[in-house]
Amino acid sequence: MRKSLKKRPRNKAGLFIFFVSAGLIIFFGCDNQRAKRQFEQGKKLHAQGAYLEAIRSWEIILSSWPKSDYADQALHRIGTTYYVEMDQQDRALDAFTRLVKDYPKSQYAPEDLVLVADIYRGQRQFAKALAEYCRFLELYPQNPNAVEIRYKTITCLFEVGEYQAMRAQAQELIKKFPDSQYAGDCIFWLGESYYLERDYEKARAQFSDYLKKYPQGEMAYKSWLSFARSLEEDNKLAESIKIYQDLLKRYPSDKIIQSRLNSAQKRLSNRFDSGKSRE
Numbered sequence: 651m652r653k654s655l656k657k658r659p660r661n662k663a664g665l666f667i668f669f670v671s672a673g674l675i676i677f678f679g680c681d682n683q684r685a686k687r688q689f690e691q692g693k694k695l696h697a698q699g700a701y702l703e704a705i706r707s708w709e710i711i712l713s714s715w716p717k718s719d720y721a722d723q724a725l726h727r728i729g730t731t732y733y734v735e736m737d738q739q740d741r742a743l744d745a746f747t748r749l750v751k752d753y754p755k756s757q758y759a760p761e762d763l764v765l766v767a768d769i770y771r772g773q774r775q776f777a778k779a780l781a782e783y784c785r786f787l788e789l790y791p792q793n794p795n796a797v798e799i800r801y802k803t804i805t806c807l808f809e810v811g812e813y814q815a816m817r818a819q820a821q822e823l824i825k826k827f828p829d830s831q832y833a834g835d836c837i838f839w840l841g842e843s844y845y846l847e848r849d850y851e852k853a854r855a856q857f858s859d860y861l862k863k864y865p866q867g868e869m870a871y872k873s874w875l876s877f878a879r880s881l882e883e884d885n886k887l888a889e890s891i892k893i894y895q896d897l898l899k900r901y902p903s904d905k906i907i908q909s910r911l912n913s914a915q916k917r918l919s920n921r922f923d924s925g926k927s928r929e
Contacts, residue, residue: 652893656719670828680720681715681717681718682715682719682720684714684715684718685711685714685715685718685720685721685724686720687707687721688707688710688711688714688715688717688720688724689707689708689711689720689723689724691707692704692705692707692708692711692724692727692819693751693914695707696727696731696872701735703905704727704731705728705731705732708724708725708727708728709724709728711724712724712725712841713880716752720750721753722752722753722756722758722759723755723758725745725749725753725758726745726746726749726756726758726761726762727744728745729744729745729746729749729765730742732745733746733765733769735844739772739773741763742769743766743769743770744762745754745762746762746765746766746769747766750762750763750766760786760789760790760793760795762794763782763789764782764783764786764799765784766782766864767779767780767782767783767786767799767802768789768802770782771802771805771806774809776806776809776810776927777806777810779802779806780803780806780807782809783799783802783803784803784808786799787799787800787803792868796824797827797830797832798832800819800823800832801823801832801836802834802836803819804816804819804820804823804836804839805839805858807819808839808842809842813843813846816839816843817840817843820836820837820839820840821836821840823836824836824837832866834860834863834864834869835868835869836861837856837859837863837864838856838857838860838873839857840856841853841856841857841860841873841876842876845855845879845880845883845928847874848883850880850881850883850884851884853876853879853880854877854881857873857874857876857877857880858877861873861874861877871897872903873896874893875897875906875907877893878890878893878894878897878910879910881893882910882913882914882917887914887918887921888918890910890914891911891914891915891918894907894911894914895911898911
């Protein structure tokens, strides 16, 4: 006697999910293919120097397939094209800002966040640049560019006049990364901050420290000049004149040194004449 075969009940909900998922995969797969073709078209136009046409091509991806795998890359390319090839910084800023906001997990988000800050810094909007650099360090503390960004925050703190905070950050960078290319520059900026606060003795100590450690460094010329300026402002005119004269031998065409030398010599002469008149 044959055993009756029981029909297995169909899992309608499971089948529905399966077909919906398959449909979504096909749908998004098609979207990605369309976005890819559009992206490659933009790259071709860009290579031909048709930058606006390339940007329009990439903008189609953002309007038609914003969730595709090519949307963030398209937005990044829009920003870099405005920034590098077209020198339209405000439009570049909009693109980079939008990428960081709409695609925070994009591989381009760290780079574009730095570019946002760099643009503000280039426009001398140091407070805004500082906020973006700090945001970068908070979000990406292990990023390979973190030391460079730390240095940029220091320069922004200097520019906005936050000298105490700037010195704390500079000293921390020097301590943690003494061999980095930015450690020496931090010593120079420490000196400049003291100079602007009229603490000339501390300023000279920093400039001397820089010149001792980096006699051929990029900031050596500025350190010598600032050292002499601090002497001049501290009424040590004869000493400042000697340094200006030595610098002028090395840089005979430097108008800044010549101007500072003339000023110091005039002040010293006036002091001498004033002393004689009292006699």
